[in-house]
């Protein structure tokens with residue numbers, strides 16, 4: 001506690017929206033973000049509406065301004081959402097012992113950024129889940145091959161699909177045969193990336209695949 005206080009005096013952490021000292025995104029600003037309401041595939045569960053400026057800005061700060069603590073905040077919210085959805089799925093569809101898979105970045109982009117934000121979120125999810133073992137992390141299964149153009153920069157939906165098809169590859173597929181999968185990503189726009197990951201994991205023998213994202 002004292003250490004935290006001293007640390008905060010030397011390296012103050014402020015809310016990127018309102019400036020309040022304490023966290024990169026304070027609870028008040030977080031609570032003001034609207035939840036995602038636009039339709040997605042029924043196996044995709046986004047939390048927030050990406051069109052809201054505070055959400056757009058915080059995802060931007062996580063990815064491009066190195067505010068990695070935001071990944072922890074998002075993970076805590078996602079964890080609640082995952083447990084909520086799983087409580088039904090475990091009952092109805094035996095969705096046990098899930099494998100957590102972050103949507104990967106192409107190696108070049110990961111090198112440039114220094115991290116994969118989806119992986120940071122997954123690492124925090126594993127910490128939050130350490131006593132329950134709801135899922136295990138496998139970040140060596142789904143591989144991004146080509147450095148696709150940013151999906152958000154492509155206007156046309158069919159162009160977005162073309163851009164993403166064939167961009168993933170799988171390793172260690174024996175580990176996911178018959179397993180339930182939870183995909184994690186920061187943002188889903190058209191859902192093309194998640195759909196492509198879903199397709200190749202299913203082809204490789206995965207059981208049920210669902211996805212959670214911070215925003216849509």
Ligand SMILES: [Zn+2]
Nearest residue numbers: 015018026029
């Ligand atoms: Zn704030």
